[in-house]
Amino acid sequence: MTTVTLDTVQSHKESFLTTYVFSMDHKMIGKQFLIASFLMLFLGGCLAMAVRWQLGFPDTPLPGGTLLPETMVDEDGFMLPEFYNVLFSMHASIMIFFAVIPLLNGWFANFVLPLQIGARDMASPLLNMISFWLYVLAGIIVLSGFFVEGGAAAAGWTSYPPLSALAGMGQTLWIIGVMVLGFSSIMGSINYITTVFKLRAPGMAFGRMPLPVWAIFITAFMTLLATPVLTTAMIMLLLDNAFGTSFFLPELIVSGELTETSGGKPLLYQHIFWFYSHPAVYIMIMPAFGVVSEVISVFSRKPIFGYKMMVGSLISIAGMSFIVWAHHMYQSGLNATAAKFFMFTTILITIPPTILIFNWLATLLGGNIRLRVPMLHALAFLSMFMIGGLSGLFLASTYGDIFFHDTYFVVAHIHYVLFGGSLFGIFAGTTYWFPKAFGRMMNQRLGQIHFWLTLIFFNLTFFTMHFLGFAGHMQRIAEPMNYPFLESTQGLHTFITISALILGASQLIFAFNFIRSIFRGKEAPANPWDANTLEWSVKNPGHGNWGLSVPIVYHGPYEYSHPEVLEDFLPQNRHQSGII
Amino acid sequence: MNETTIPFPGEEGRLAKLSSAKLMMWVFLASDVMGFASLIAGYFYLRILSVDWPDSGELLNVTLTSINTVFLLSSSFTMGSAVAAIKRNDQKGMLRQLWLTISLGSLFLMLQGYEYFELSLVFSEVFDERPFSGHVFASTFFLLTGFHAAHVLAGLIYLGCIAVAAGRGRYSSENYLALDIAGLFWHFVDWIWVAVFLSLYII
Numbered sequence: 001m002t003t004v005t006l007d008t009v010q011s012h013k014e015s016f017l018t019t020y021v022f023s024m025d026h027k028m029i030g031k032q033f034l035i036a037s038f039l040m041l042f043l044g045g046c047l048a049m050a051v052r053w054q055l056g057f058p059d060t061p062l063p064g065g066t067l068l069p070e071t072m073v074d075e076d077g078f079m080l081p082e083f084y085n086v087l088f089s090m091h092a093s094i095m096i097f098f099a100v101i102p103l104l105n106g107w108f109a110n111f112v113l114p115l116q117i118g119a120r121d122m123a124s125p126l127l128n129m130i131s132f133w134l135y136v137l138a139g140i141i142v143l144s145g146f147f148v149e150g151g152a153a154a155a156g157w158t159s160y161p162p163l164s165a166l167a168g169m170g171q172t173l174w175i176i177g178v179m180v181l182g183f184s185s186i187m188g189s190i191n192y193i194t195t196v197f198k199l200r201a202p203g204m205a206f207g208r209m210p211l212p213v214w215a216i217f218i219t220a221f222m223t224l225l226a227t228p229v230l231t232t233a234m235i236m237l238l239l240d241n242a243f244g245t246s247f248f249l250p251e252l253i254v255s256g257e258l259t260e261t262s263g264g265k266p267l268l269y270q271h272i273f274w275f276y277s278h279p280a281v282y283i284m285i286m287p288a289f290g291v292v293s294e295v296i297s298v299f300s301r302k303p304i305f306g307y308k309m310m311v312g313s314l315i316s317i318a319g320m321s322f323i324v325w326a327h328h329m330y331q332s333g334l335n336a337t338a339a340k341f342f343m344f345t346t347i348l349i350t351i352p353p354t355i356l357i358f359n360w361l362a363t364l365l366g367g368n369i370r371l372r373v374p375m376l377h378a379l380a381f382l383s384m385f386m387i388g389g390l391s392g393l394f395l396a397s398t399y400g401d402i403f404f405h406d407t408y409f410v411v412a413h414i415h416y417v418l419f420g421g422s423l424f425g426i427f428a429g430t431t432y433w434f435p436k437a438f439g440r441m442m443n444q445r446l447g448q449i450h451f452w453l454t455l456i457f458f459n460l461t462f463f464t465m466h467f468l469g470f471a472g473h474m475q476r477i478a479e480p481m482n483y484p485f486l487e488s489t490q491g492l493h494t495f496i497t498i499s500a501l502i503l504g505a506s507q508l509i510f511a512f513n514f515i516r517s518i519f520r521g522k523e524a525p526a527n528p529w530d531a532n533t534l535e536w537s538v539k540n541p542g543h544g545n546w547g548l549s550v551p552i553v554y555h556g557p558y559e560y561s562h563p564e565v566l567e568d569f570l571p572q573n574r575h576q577s578g579i580i
Numbered sequence: 581m582n583e584t585t586i587p588f589p590g591e592e593g594r595l596a597k598l599s600s601a602k603l604m605m606w607v608f609l610a611s612d613v614m615g616f617a618s619l620i621a622g623y624f625y626l627r628i629l630s631v632d633w634p635d636s637g638e639l640l641n642v643t644l645t646s647i648n649t650v651f652l653l654s655s656s657f658t659m660g661s662a663v664a665a666i667k668r669n670d671q672k673g674m675l676r677q678l679w680l681t682i683s684l685g686s687l688f689l690m691l692q693g694y695e696y697f698e699l700s701l702v703f704s705e706v707f708d709e710r711p712f713s714g715h716v717f718a719s720t721f722f723l724l725t726g727f728h729a730a731h732v733l734a735g736l737i738y739l740g741c742i743a744v745a746a747g748r749g750r751y752s753s754e755n756y757l758a759l760d761i762a763g764l765f766w767h768f769v770d771w772i773w774v775a776v777f778l779s780l781y782i783i
Contacts, residue, residue: 123600190607198590198600205589224607228615236622236723245712245719247626263632263716268625272618552586 022133024125029132030111031437034430036136037102042511043143044094049504051087054079056497058481058490071151084478085154086170090145092157093174096284097181098139100418103426104287105185105223106135109192109216111437112429115535116210118201118551118573123194127187134184142177145170156476158273161248161266165240172242179234182227189220189227196220201534203553208572210533210557211304212429214311215290218318222279222286226322230276233269240264267332274325282321284418285385286314288425289356292378294557295428296360298531299375300367301568303558306359313352320349330401339398346396350389357386368561368568372529373447377428380455384420388413391466406476409469415462427451427510434514435528439540440521446513453506460499464492530569533557537573555579605761609768612731616772619727620779623720634717639702641695642781648691649777652732655684656770659739659763669753671746678743678759681766685736692729696722721780728769728776735769738762 023029053062062068065077072083079087110128114121122128145152153174155164164171196217200209209217236247246261248269253259297304304310326334326342334342360382369375391413394400404410434442471489473480480486480493527536534551551573559570559579570576589595595603627633636642658681665673699721700711707714712722742762745751751759 123604127604186608186611190604190611193607194600194604197595197603198598200589202586202588224611225614228611229618232615232618232622232727235727239719239723243713244710245723246716247622247719247723260710260713263626263630265626265629268622271625272622275618 022129024121024129026110026114026121026125026128027437029128030107030109032132033102033106033110033135034437036132036139037099037107038511038514040094040098040139041103042507044091044099045504045507047087047091047094049501050079051084051091052497052500054084054087054478055480056494056500058479079478081478082151082154085476086146086151088476089154089156089159090142090152093142093153093178095418096157096280097178098135098142100284100422100426101185101280102135103430104285104422105188105216105219105283106132108212108287108291108429108433109188109220112212112433112535113192113216114195114199115436115538116213116533116557117196117199117204118534118553119195119199120550122191123198124191128191131184131187131191134180134187138177138181138184141173141180145173148173158277159237160273161237161240161264161269162250162252165237165249166252166254167241172238175234175238175241179231179238182231182234185223185227189223192216192220193224201551201553204572205553207308208553208556210290211293211307211310212287212290215287215293215314218314219283219286222283222318222321226276226279226283229272230280233272233276236272237269267329270329270332271325274328275322278325278328279318279321281417282317285422285425286317288381288422288429289314291425291429291432292381293356293360293363294531294533295374295378295432296363296382297558297560298432298529299370299372299378300364301370301560302363302367303556303560304359305362305365306355307556307558309355310359313355317349317352320345320352324349327396327401330398331405343396343398347393350393350396353385353389357382357389373442373444373451374428374432374529376448376451377424377431380451381421381424381428384416384424384458387463388416388420391416403472404469406474407469408465408473408475411475412462412465412469415465419458419462427454430514432529433535434517435524436535436540438518438521439524440517441524441528442517442521443513446509450506450509450513453509454503457499457503457506461496461503464496464499468492468496527571530567532559532569532571534572537571599757601757602761602764605764609764612768613772616727616775619724620775623724623779626716626720630716632715634706634715636717636781639699639706639717640721640781641698644691644695645777645781648688648695649773651684651691652688652770652773655681655688656767658684659766659770663756663760663763666746666751666756666759667753671749674751674759675743675746678739678746682736682739682743685732685739685766689729689732689736692725724776724780728773731769731772735762735766739766 018024019028023032050062053060061077062073062079065073065079066075068077071080072086073079110122113119143152148169150168150170152170153159153164153167155167155171159171159174164175196209196213236245239245240248240261244260246264248266249259249261249264250266251258251262293304293310324342324345326338327346330339330342391409395404395410395413431442431447434440468489471486473486473489477483481490524540526539529536534553537551552575553572554575555570555572557572559565561568562570562579564579565576570579598606658677662674662677662681665677703711703714703718707718711718713719739762742759746759
């Protein structure tokens with residue numbers, strides 16, 4: 001192995017505070033994102049369990065409900081409908097803004113991106129640190145809504161006006177929190193884009209970049225261009241909510257009285273919000289595409305099928321994601337011609353992900369498959385994401401959407417994409433890079449138990465919701481049994497709740513395995529998965545800076561089972577004549 | 581093959597002359613453009629769908645703001661001259677142009693403050709005592725100009741820091757990157773004003 005030696009030594013002594021708290025090391029920031037987002041994931045999961053309890057056992061008080069303040073439950077421990085609204089709103093907000101996006105674009109991006117391109121750190125470590133702490137600040141602001149008068153935000157994660165513009169303090173805090181989080185995301189993406197352009201190791205041409213890097217790089221462009229649009233929506237919503245303007249508010253009659261607002265358009269909010277949030281659903285999944293590509297290639301011991309096609313698909317998804325937003329608004333009175341245009345673009349955007357799926361399948365074909373825990377999660381991602389994509393087709397069509405809009409079919413769809421897709425991708429990546437991050441292996445047996453329980457009960461929980469959707473069951477209602485036509489769905493609800501509780505409990509196995517392995521896990525070798533990419537060429541664990549040498553890259557990242565190489569892998573920084 | 585001659589990809593081709601810091605500013609500006617674009621698009625959405633949109637030419641002081649626009653745009657040229665001066669290593673020229681830029685920017689903000697004061701009187705008369713929220717026209721006007729004014733203010737603080745550093749002789753013809761990057765931001769703030777001005781006052 002040949003390396004270039006640089007005369008600049010970038011490592012210096014660090015105190016406890018600069019190592020673990022205000023760290024500027026990208027690996028530590030990545031791990032901070034990992035831990036913080038997992039805590040948020042846990043919290044969001046608990047809220048979901050409470051939502052399910054209300055729906056599954058409406059006649060039984062919430063366990064421990066009597067301990068909650070009277071703004072949330074009545075004296076017998078039954079949940080108040082207002083609190084139900086808080087629960088599902090905060091569940092979705094926390095999961096989307098504070099768990100899935102930061103896990104993919106905070107943990108993977110920070111930890112993996114510089115290591116895989118052979119950079120010492122991000123282009124601006126300081127900006128990177130600020131980005132993390134803004135994320136923490138945003139989380140504190142949003143969660144503090146639970147402790148103010150009127151409770152936390154209860155207008156759904158989309159926070160449509162007029163409801164959100166007329167809501168109280170909790171909603172105001174939510175708006176401010178989301179705005180702060182936006183700044184954090186923008187800072188992160190500026191860093192990722194610059195790092196990829198400027199700091200790749202010698203020989204790391206664009207055509208040799210591992211797919212997680214490509215995915216994070218392309219996602220950063222989406223974050224960069226979409227997030228400021230959300231910020232402006234939040235500015236206007238904040239002014240409407242707290243300062244009496246009427247950007248989104250027409251003349252309204254609230255509790256019998258005419259409001260002072262006039263001339264605003266609630267639909268404007270929906271347009272601006274979805275102009276951000278449709279790219280954002282790809283922000284929530286695209287890094288997982290990259291992670292899964294990497295994992296599938298490594299554990300199939302085969303080069304990824306159609307590398308260039310993969311990159312092209314990712315780029316076209318990112319580009320097209322900006323012109324499909326109104327498919328969330330078919331029922332809002334959208335012009336029929338416009339609806340046709342958005343239906344066309346929405347169906348068009350299913351093509352590149354299909355190419356990805358075919359490429360993953362073709363990679364698996366004839367591979368020497370090793371069913372380790374990351375691979376199991378990657379395979380689950382593949383099949384669950386496909387189901388989510390297929391149910392998306394029903395919603396993409398304006399005709400189907402008339403029936404399915406705002407029903408549990410949509411809830412099932414989003415969970416197949418976000419849980420079945422993103423979260424399985426996160427599990428795949430986390431278990432894959434855990435040895436590099438913490439220097440120890442995770443327990444395989446516990447990992448397998450967690451995987452199978454999650455896969456089975458995930459499907460029992462969310463596949464069943466499709467049927468609720470077929471029955472015309474609206475989402476976001478606290479007491480469905482008040483509607484006579486929904487009385488027959490109580491059995492399904494109870495079944496879903498029991499599955500969801502087991503699904504939630506299975507995640508504790510992962511939490512136990514994760515925490516135990518950090519301290520007690522088996523010591524991991526530098527390259528436990530026999531992988532090619534550069535992060536496996538440095539020693540574990542990733543504290544502090546690199547050594548003195550910068551690697552040289554000689555070929556692409558997916559040279560597995562090459563006929564001219566003795567082993568079945570060929571690290572990117574190992575020179576082998578004849579292989580480009 | 582001599583191994584040590586393999587270059588960093590970020591240091592060759594077109595990227596060679598573009599430093600990381602400057603690239604970051606460009607990337608940030610791309611993001612900022614989307615913020616302005618979103619606000620301007622929202623403004624037109626509300627305006628086109630409104631049934632009682634007032635005539636902006638009657639309510640707004642177009643002449644004053646046109647003059648103000650000239651001040652802001654000329655500050656872009658003085659900023660350019662400041663960078664040109666330090667390229668010649670002309671310290672005095674750079675400082676002169678830099679402070680001129682800051683003065684023009686401050687003048688712009690002061691005139692806009694005066695305009696706000698005047699308009700708040702006009703608007704409270706027209707929109708029954710609620711100058712900022714009485715009509716969406718007023719709200720969008722203050723939002724868009726206010727969003728821009730916040731950028732001008734940030735730019736002035738930024739340039740003030742740069743000017744103080746410049747006064748201490750921090751920059752030379754070999755080392756003027758920070759000045760260059762600040763200039764980039766300042767040009768953006770100046771020229772995005774043209775879009776805001778055209779949307780609110782002229783069209």
